[in-house]
Amino acid sequence: MLRYSKPIASRIGAVRSIYTTVLESDINITKNGKVNLSVGTGGRSSRNGYTVTVFGAAGFLGRYVTSKLARHGTTTVVPFRNDMKKRFLKVQGDLGVVNFVEFDSRNLQSVQDSVAHSDVVINCIGADYNTKNFSMADVNIAIAERITQATKDANVPRLIHVSSYNANPKSESVFYATKGIGEQVVKSIYPEATIVRPAPMYGREDNLLNYLGPKIKMWTPNRNAKLVYPTHVLDVARGIEAMTFDDSTAGKTFELYHPEQLSFAEIRQLIHGITEDYSEVGPYTYRFGDHVIPLQLAKFIAELKQVVFWKQTNPDQIQRHLIDQQIDFSAKTFADLGIHDTTVLADVIFSYVKQWRHPLISEKGAPTPKELAKLREYESPITP
Template identity: 70%
Template sequence: MLRSQIRLVPKLNVAPAVTRRSIYTSVLESDINITPAGKVNLAVGSGGRSSRTGYTATVFGASGFLGRYLVSKLARHGTNTIVPYRDDLKKRFLKVQGDLGVVNFVEIDARNLQSIEDAVAHSDIVVNCIGADYNTKNFTMADVNIALAERIAQAAKDAGVPRFIHVSSYNADPASESVFYATKGIGEARVREIFPEATVVRPAQMFGREDNLLNYLGPKIKMWTPGKNSKEIWPVHVLDVARALEIIAYDNSTIGKTFELYGPEKLTYQEIRQMVHGITENFAQVGPFGYNFFDYELPLPLAKLIASVSQLVWWKLPNPDQMQRHLIHQKIDQSAATFKDLGLGEEEKTKLADVLFSYVKQWRHPLIAQKGGPNKRMLDDMRHVQHFTE
């Protein structure tokens, strides 16, 4: 048989039922996809790093805690990802999240409308992950959570972007006693007015390697808190939220919906501290006041006063509104969609206890393995044994 007559037939492994995560990428169902605006996107490749989905997505807040994981999930399958940035040093690590030419950077200014419009001009999907839970000398929480959200939504609307996803927060409520929750609630309402087809996502407090939950409750002494750390939350893994956002971005059935994304179990701040302490065994104390699982009660006005004074330093410390949020339990909107509506069941949610050790092990004392006492003399003896014996 001549070589030219040989026909190679690829071997296909066809599953009985094809799911949304088994054909091209982890989310696309077909290699031909039509956006709500009528644009046809052709996916090329087998779904790996060198493939292309045909989509272009802009992720605001890409260098933040949630944004970096979302960029990774979008870019690793070849979605052209636009990363608006302000600080050049904070965005460099995102370049390697995708193949050459996949992750692209556009410098923006939060008050420069033209720069925001340029960032969304050619996108099929725009995701706003920007949020602020404290004030700075340049931007208040209202500036970021309301005014900037309005500008991004308006720019996306004017550019004819078919999919806009606004990441809000749990407990978002314009009438909340917390400035952060109130501004997030107002921001949601303004986005809905400007872009009615927007998808609003309200994640619970997220945990992960660079989070504001474990890094806030874990390595530091959090004894001086209002409510004795009794705040109740449903903590959710940041990777689960990023995965949900990835599905939402390509799923047109989520247009106009509101999602509440929360974890599989309810915990208090105090219970989280106990879990962390069981790993780190941190017996730290301040003067005569030792580590106490029940923590020390601090009146809210005094806590706010201390937090206000701490804002005089140039690094980030707990602020007065954070003290207020300590007294507001998480409330779940039962009318909102959840992970389940995205095909992600309870078994696919990550429990805090399953990954906690990997996130807090660096706070363990290096001599804990030798199980010595917490007093200075015993630690000195253990160091001597550790360094001068074989």
Template identity: 70%
Template sequence: MLRRSVAPSLRTRNIYTSVLESDINITRNGKVNLSVGQGGRSSRTGYTATVFGASGFLGRYLTSKLARHGTSVVVPFRDDMKKRFLKVTGDLGVVNFVEFDARNLDSIAESVAHSDIVFNLIGADYATKNFLMADANIGITERITNAVKEAGNARYVYVSSYNANAASDSIYYATKGIAENLVRDIIPDSTIVRPSPMYGREDNLLNYLGPKLKMWTPNKNAKEIYPVHVLDVARALEKIGFDDSTVGQTYELFGPKKLTFAEIRQMIHGITQDFSQVGPISYGFGEYELPVEVLKFVAQLKQYLYWKETNPDQVQRHLIHQQIDPAAKTFADLGITDTDQLADVLFTYVKGWRHPLIAQQGAPSKKELRKLREQQHFI
């Protein structure tokens, strides 16, 4: 980055105060971007970023963080209904939609043609009738990465997964590991990010573990993870995109505390107080064990349903603890040391599952409440 020397009075009026430290910035391929404004919604960073997977869980938060400071965001989309809410995350003209087909090379090229930064968040941990996990995690990633190379974009950030390993017993982890190798082969300067299981309002962690009264698993929910707040991951991705020192690096973004699935369920149901019992089967936080092959068979039968259900690979992932790559960089290398702990924000995300009567526990009697209302009426 290049800082311009200006008069103090001018700098006081026009200095840009978002993630950028200067109002003049030069990208790795020599393009000069001018930042305008105080860093708010009506400011402009001068940068253009493409976010593949912007309508997904992490993508919507990343898009919001980029757009709120005036970075022009290109959002490739397939489903018109799923991308509309992203328009209001930025000022007029900031969030721009480009229709694309994951198998149409021209539409992918059009999506990255004018961008300084390309974030690839596309991935799937389940198969559909149109795309297998290998298609989504390897095939689409390869096409996007080749398009970025041909366009000569200054930065490419690929969001992989924790436990990504081409030799994994899980199809999802294996395809993500293969995709990482492809990305490194095509663009060695790519930045690879491996987030831990993320929690938030629309997540696949709390919404998977919380609402279920009974869970039949192969290991009594003993899987160990380092859950991380989606807002922290989005903040890290924003910083990575604008920081050229992250080029060619691999980041493991994980939470500060290791927890098992069973411990997370205990935390959730300690708030919701939903300890239902069916017949002779006690609650036990879902710690009921069945043979893994039986669970995979049942999960495979569920795939014939129209809606998304637990799949066999998800059962396999229950048996694989999260492993942290000691060679990878972390939040600390980005200067982010104040990441959230799950226990500190859990109530915000699970309070909606509580029965309304729970909120009245410990409240004053009706007579005392009536007296209080009368006093407040006359004060």
């Protein structure tokens, strides 16, 4: 984006974000020549002139992306399906900042209406399990294709597509394969799309700590030996926020991960160091409760669990236990966005897992520096 302005001294005290240059610009010109005028000091009651559509805004990552955009006056369009699940997004910004559009992924007109007036479209929609209405292919490929085509038809200058780590059309995991094919479809329609591959994300509503933490014991194909580079959801949201207002990221692929490798078993040990839950199931305690089960048997049990209507461990999730996170070192990272202070899991894990503490120690405070140092022994930096 071309920016014609000088910093305004009166904006001292304004919230500084990754897109400070936008906040300090009176006039911003998008890639397709649209002129956006900013008003205010850059805070919650200001307007920076941009309109951004966030698909999947009620999801785990989408809610934080929406919050970071709306709190600085970005007019944010939120397509929604369930009225009850989007209400909390209204307060993410000032009056009139967060706007809702009813959306049905199979209704092309509703998709087109959602992107019609936007400067940037961010697609955070994704699914790692099948439902009775949508398969993983429906969500990760077909919906991504419709959103991308509508974005192109509306002449929206920027598209940011959130994929996944390990996205690979040839993967043994259906989720990774559909995410890889989804990337190819998006690029074939909109070559200038920015592709984002987040590592496994942790946070308040995540599928990482909430999957590994509450269980007293786990039966897996590999004793939770899967290796990942977990990253904080707020860091990923910061990265997407930066891409939204930086046209130099168009057409590039970003792998967003924290440079410390942990296995699922080590994350379980980190959690156990805080919860101190010594409950037993038969002769097995929480700490020593991760056991090996044949892959096909684990998948069969997971398939039986799909009979119930609420989300349960699925067969593809079992398959993903055997696939370590692979880093594409040719892709851009947090550092290319100017983000060098990403969160260390051990520094914040207490706030996310303290609710699982044993009742006898529920009033115990956060770990001491010595205890934190012990927790960090499980972490190891990666080398390209």
